Amino acid sequence: MPRRSTPRSVPESRTPEHPNGDEVNRRLAALIDVAGTVSRSLDLDITLNRALDKVMALAHADAGGILLYHERSRTLSYRVYRGLSEEFVRKIGRIGLGEGIAGRAAELRKPIISDDIARDPRITRPLPGIEQFKAFMSIPLVARGRLLGVMNISTRDARGFPPEAVSLVSSISDQVAVAIENAQLYEALKRKERTRGDLLRKLISIQEEERKRIARGLHDEISQSLTGLAFNLEAVLATLPPDATETRGKLEEIKTLSIRMLEEIHRVIYQLRPSLLDDLGLVAAVQWLADNYLEEAGIRVSFETIGTERTLAPEAQIALFRIAQEAITNIVRHSNATRVNISVEFKKRSAAVHIEDDGKGFNVEEIMGSRETDRGLGLLGMKERAELLEGRLAIDSSPSRGTRIDVEIPG
Numbered sequence: 520m521p522r523r524s525t526p527r528s529v530p531e532s533r534t535p536e537h538p539n540g541d542e543v544n545r546r547l548a549a550l551i552d553v554a555g556t557v558s559r560s561l562d563l564d565i566t567l568n569r570a571l572d573k574v575m576a577l578a579h580a581d582a583g584g585i586l587l588y589h590e591r592s593r594t595l596s597y598r599v600y601r602g603l604s605e606e607f608v609r610k611i612g613r614i615g616l617g618e619g620i621a622g623r624a625a626e627l628r629k630p631i632i633s634d635d636i637a638r639d640p641r642i643t644r645p646l647p648g649i650e651q652f653k654a655f656m657s658i659p660l661v662a663r664g665r666l667l668g669v670m671n672i673s674t675r676d677a678r679g680f681p682p683e684a685v686s687l688v689s690s691i692s693d694q695v696a697v698a699i700e701n702a703q704l705y706e707a708l709k710r711k712e713r714t715r716g717d718l719l720r721k722l723i724s725i726q727e728e729e730r731k732r733i734a735r736g737l738h739d740e741i742s743q744s745l746t747g748l749a750f751n752l753e754a755v756l757a758t759l760p761p762d763a764t765e766t767r768g769k770l771e772e773i774k775t776l777s778i779r780m781l782e783e784i785h786r787v788i789y790q791l792r793p794s795l796l797d798d799l800g801l802v803a804a805v806q807w808l809a810d811n812y813l814e815e816a817g818i819r820v821s822f823e824t825i826g827t828e829r830t831l832a833p834e835a836q837i838a839l840f841r842i843a844q845e846a847i848t849n850i851v852r853h854s855n856a857t858r859v860n861i862s863v864e865f866k867k868r869s870a871a872v873h874i875e876d877d878g879k880g881f882n883v884e885e886i887m888g889s890r891e892t893d894r895g896l897g898l899l900g901m902k903e904r905a906e907l908l909e910g911r912l913a914i915d916s917s918p919s920r921g922t923r924i925d926v927e928i929p930g
């Protein structure tokens with residue numbers, strides 16, 4: 520009959536109270552080694568695998584695994600393991616807090632050791648292959664007061680874990696927990712960024728669709744009616760008797776007004792959805808912006824195309840156009856510039872727009888870093904739009920030195 524082991528929590532007495540110098544050095548060396556190894560990556564699985572390998576090597580364990588704690592269901596499950604069969608891990612499934620040995624270690628937040636795991640009364644389920652293991656150690660992983668998981672290690676021989684191994688693994692577990700926390704935070708951040716990117720992309724496409732719809736409405740309804748009005752006025756003018764000079768003058772005025780309105784509406788339509796962009800491409804559309812906004816405001820423009828114009832991917836094309844639009848609006852609104860150089864550049868796998876003004880410039884960091892107001896949102900939007908398409912946007916400006924915007928987008 521095998522001896523039934525007496526289960527126990529790690530007694531304080533198993534930790535040597537006054538470790539000798541060699542022991543302290545060994546422990547320090549192990550700590551430094553683990554800290555360096557497990558914090559090298561922010562990938563959770565890499566971190567867990569490295570931590571487990573290190574701890575198993577240090578404690579001379581034959582099997583082991585790290586279970587992660589799932590806060591919502593208050594359960595633990597294996598994420599990485601060694602020397603355990605898949606069946607074993609599947610049978611274990613999810614362990615409730617307080618259940619079995621690992622669940623207890625997690626609940627108490629204290630390491631638990633068993634000298635003969637196969638016969639430990641705290642094991643509540645039949646586990647395949649458990650007979651081959653003897654000593655077992657379950658160490659909770661806690662970082663900044665938060666339970667993150669449990670690390671289990673086990674030996675096949677009856678020697679068990681020496682007291683140094685117990686205290687060594689306990690002190691290492693804090694390092695492991697911090698590394699896990701960092702990796703989890705990083706994963707959560709990446710997930711959030713992906714979601715944010717997806718939302719932004721969706722928002723932009725909805726906005727473009729909406730603009731297209733409004734532009735179409737303006738064109739089909741209002742601009743057609745105004746054109747009709749101008750035609751009718753023309754017809755009435757043609758039938759007026761020669762002596763109706765006053766009426767003729769009034770009608771001419773109305774006609775001029777309706778033509779001006781028509782032009783204004785075309786400008787709005789164009790801003791909403793530049794058909795030139797689809798029909799004639801980026802160069803013509805940016806040139807149109809320069810003529811209609813900069814020249815109109817009395818700013819001299821030099822315009823250049825570098826490389827041979829080609830058709831770009833629609834998203835890249837519209838993004839470059841919107842960015843140029845914002846940059847040009849900013850020049851008219853804020854810069855007091857007298858000259859602007861614009862170039863549209865076509866490279867093999869990307870296209871770029873460079874816009875440079877000789878205006879008063881601004882402190883980029885101050886404006887981009889300010890969070891209290893809406894200020895800087897235009898510039899930020901330009902950057903986001905470029906980065907969403909794997910492009911880059913650089914803003915180069917300093918007070919009284921003018922401003923230069925360089926944007927490049929693959930496509």
Ligand SMILES: Nc1ncnc2c1ncn2[C@@H]1O[C@H](COP(=O)(O)OP(=O)(O)O)[C@@H](O)[C@H]1O
Nearest residue numbers: 849850853854880881886894895896897898922
């Ligand atoms: N070309 C420019 N010349 C001078 N100042 C500029 C220029 N572009 C942007 N700025 C400054 O940066 C600020 C932020 O610009 P932006 O993010 O587009 O927001 P907004 O145009 O709504 O103010 C502007 O208020 C202005 O002070």
Ligand SMILES: [Mg+2]
Nearest residue numbers: 845849897898
């Ligand atoms: Mg702006």
